[in-house]
Amino acid sequence: MDILPHYEEQYLSLMRRIWDEGTVQRDRTGVGTKALFGAHMRFSLADDAIPLLTTKRVYWKTAAREMLWFLTGNTNIRPLVEQKVKIWTDWPLDRYRRETGATIEQEDFEQRIIDDADFAEKWGDLGPVYGAQWVNWPRYEAAEGGLYRRAEKGIDQVSLLVDSLKNNPGSRRHIIEGWNVSELDQMALPPCHKTYQFHVADGVLSCILFQRSCDLGLGFAFNAFSAALLTRMLAAVCGYQAGELIWQGGDVHLYLNHAPLVEEQLSRTPSGAPKLKLLRTPASIFDFRIEDFDILDYHPQAHISAPVAV
Template sequence: MASAARPSDSSSPEHWEWQYLDLMRRIWTDGDERLDRTGIGTRALFGTTLRCTLSDGRMPLLTTKRVFWKAAAREMLWFLTGDTNIRSLLAQGVTIWSDWPLAKYRRETGDEITQSEFEKRIVEDVEFAARWGDLGPVYGQQWVDWPTYEPAGDGQFKRGPGINQVAQVVESLRRNPGSRRHIIEGWNVAELDRMALPPCHKTYQFHVAGDRLSCALYQRSCDVALGLPFNLFGAALLTRMLAQQAGLEPGELVWMGGDTHLYLNHSELIEAQLAREPSGEPRLELTRHPPSIFDYRFEDFEVTGYAPQGALKAPVAV
């Protein structure tokens, strides 16, 4: 397997992306090979870490392959709305969540509709979208509408007001920056069975040191080739928005993985990427300061200095 070598010039700072490539290489060469939920098989390591600075607008965008950051940004904004239906994402051309509802539709109806036909119908047919486009109470709902319950008499309970964790974090960052409770949690054990996919990037904790806001993201399960590039950008973007809303500067993103894996059918992508060297320093500017964390628009994000090498594609394991 061809593998790019780290630069030997120790006088220049090391590009953060070498951490990602080193992780990919270690998993592929030393990971435990086993069957998984998808039946495809993986090589995996447990308990991994990446760190990257977010100062001066820097963003953890991979340069050894193209990351479709626009889709990742639209997904993060979608999370913040609390929406759980893919219709609004598809209307923006974002198809990254289609596989799960499409698989369910095919399984339950026996209709071998193509993905493009399925997505077109979701966008155009409101009733079809309501029936087949909903993912259950995934990320966004837990983030901004975590369910509560209150007595309704005769031993029964009714749904109470939802908890907006994101709004609470913004408020706590402003009022009590030294708190150790700046947390957004997606792992609601009572609702996991209703989710199309239980949350992978499950726990975000934020930390203020001086005037800088850092984020530690714990991800219970991570597809390093396809999912992690999106997850890194999304977490960094969320941190940047929270920092702006709290009047802080961005600090560092610390990513921690539980089951950190590569799928066995991604070998061509992996070997091609490991033969490349990172370069460049992408940056993101927030061009507007909205009145709240929930008022950002895609047009508020401007990425510069991003000149990645060519796209590398591989199938998503469903």
């Protein structure tokens, strides 16, 4: 009997290809990357499978907390740092240092965000990033004088998605879009995982995630897990089984200063088959809590650290 390759092999193969054959580019951060354009991977979500990388530890609860934060529509890092989630701190911290000239350490900056609501409101907001677009995409209504004004409540793409999945499963418009061209310049970071499209066939829900930009060494592990988690959550509240996560990348890259990460990870062999269990299915997609998720049979190799390019 043929033994199927481990799901993570396609990730390692892509990493090796980029490192060996990628084009060296000077990017927005000034760090530089090796990159290729256009990549594709598929991961089964059947039988509770979850595409967690096993060749390094992925802190899945951090990614899950971020996903739950997206669904609230909040764009301030305060709720995240209160939960010790620091993955979004770099951008507001960098802005604070540039605009004030202060040499504050990250830990002190985060503590001020927690302790001082006014400070958090001014310095902790990221602009209209993911959650704002997902649940409050701006819409405009007619005002006096033939003008238009922004409506108090925007478009809730997530609620519309849930409704269409339940009531019109054959639709080809099951999409959450984050790339709002009119607001890109207001965002701390324009959306990388920008487009999610869902598909229902024979009671099975699958997702295609398109990323315009993918940091394969650091970001991908979170992006793939989060998309799989969102698919499982949607499947649960809509009454479907989970099928596949299909991942597509535009500019897929490895940072030049991540050589130790790349070489260490490529030296490792993936193993195991982790499972994601949903311990509770709430009535609404917005009512999931971190306590509703459990990961079983996840025995990764050691974490590999690397700097984030801002």
